[in-house]
């Protein structure tokens with residue numbers, strides 16, 4: 001790097017010295033911690049974003065959010081040119097620069113990295129970084145820190161997009177890099193028009209079915225509720241009651257994470273909502289779960305989680321695809337067989353996995369973390385992925401979309417008004433509605449709503465697609481969670497020696513028992529997951545295996 005660049009970096013970074021004794025690591029959710037200690041980290045991620053933009057010659061995104069964490073936390077993560085997560089190859093560099101103690105060590109690390117990655121700061125394209133933040137009060141000053149980081153690299157421009165959901169920012173990055181319209185209003189417009197298209201294609205016999213038109217959405221007192229209020233104004237015939245829109249504390253007794261983990265209704269929901277279709281978004285609106293309020297006085301809800309959303313999407317997509325593949329309703333078109341696959345993690349309920357297998361779909365399991373699911377789903381022509389917690393989307397391959405467009409041309413002349421034409425139009429609309437960059441609670445919600453209308457199905461009907469096996473999750477605090485090493489998408493433990501045999505022996509005592517343990521990527525705990533035919537059995541298996549974890553790893557003091 002030249003002297004001008006070096007002195008700019010030294011000067012600016014001296015204003016962002018990391019607090020002593022803090023070591024952060026770029027995990028599944030980027031960097032996340034108490035907002036009070038995040039400024040230097042965000043500044044440095046700003047530098048990384050500018051370098052990534054130069055390396056790729058494309059627009060990069062930088063999102064400031066701590067999702068479902070408490071309001072006093074904050075975090076930062078990068079969206080790569082595709083709109084997906086930062087390439088895993090750059091994560092070690094993110095860790096190195098975030099933890100460099102002083103400006104000189106930081107500049108040295110950057111210099112070494114520029115050489116290793118062959119990044120030319122003077123030639124090549126200038127850097128452009130899109131910035132977004134959630135509604136946290138610390139977001140504004142952290143955005144300033146990010147801008148300082150970006151402008152610490154010569155020829156780099158930050159574009160502040162203000163308060164956004166995480167998926168909106170990822171969507172904008174992807175759209176910009178494809179030369180498409182990429183503003184927030186373009187995002188709303190695309191969701192609205194594709195949703196409208198799906199509603200226009202609802203089969204006649206289901207058009208007037210009473211599926212309980214009202215939907216109540218818990219906005220987690222975060223950004224998702226605000227954006228949904230804008231979107232719902234675009235549909236006069238859709239009745240959405242948005243609650244927890246920012247007047248209460250973000251994520252406190254509200255939000256998809258709370259609802260899914262605690263299995264209770266969020267704040268602001270009461271007896272008047274019994275039986276109505278309800279949904280909950282998380283703090284940055286990249287997770288979505290549905291739920292039904294119970295009819296008794298207990299607060300326990302019926303959860304309709306990410307696995308159920310995945311199942312609903314899988315049924316719909318498979319149906320539409322089979323209609324297209326049938327010429328005149330009789331013969332399968334063998335000339336092109338698109339691959340359709342479903343991707344889950346080991347946390348997917350066994351009943352959900354059985355259900356999608358029964359549909360005849362290929363299923364794959366990856367380690368926990370969206371980046372793994374996304375990567376696997378991208379191997380199919382249509383890849384549907386969801387974590388049980390409600391993060392997921394449907395990915396469509398370019399060759400498949402090209403094929404659909406050609407089919408569309410063909411059927412619009414030869415088979416106008418046919419079922420085949422409608423199915424083609426529906427899948428094209430789904431590919432525009434559902435976020436192709438990351439899981440998106442808003443676009444997921446509108447797709448769920450469209451499919452329920454299409455099928456004339458209530459939330460109760462949807463929820464009874466299959467019945468979840470009882471399960472239990474526990475957390476165990478141990479001395480060093482990294483001493484657990486797993487394989488086969490986290491379903492078996494390979495270290496320490498002997499623990500897997502002990503877990504398997506315990507699990508074998510329970511009919512239909514399934515159990516696995518893994519170190520959390522976001523908390524200092526080992527997670528235990530158990531499933532069995534009764535709740536008591538799942539609880540007992542989880543407790544017994546938690547005991548084994550303690551025995552093999554030693555409880556933390």
Ligand SMILES: CC(=O)N[C@H]1[C@@H](OP(=O)(O)O)O[C@H](CO)[C@@H](O)[C@@H]1O
Pocket residue numbers: 028029347368369370387389519520521522523527
């Ligand atoms: C069991 C569980 O819900 N794990 C969550 C949680 O990861 P852990 O590595 O389990 O802490 O946070 C991740 C990031 O939000 C999310 O992708 C994942 O599903």
Ligand SMILES: [Mg+2]
Pocket residue numbers: 067068282283284285286287
């Ligand atoms: Mg989130």
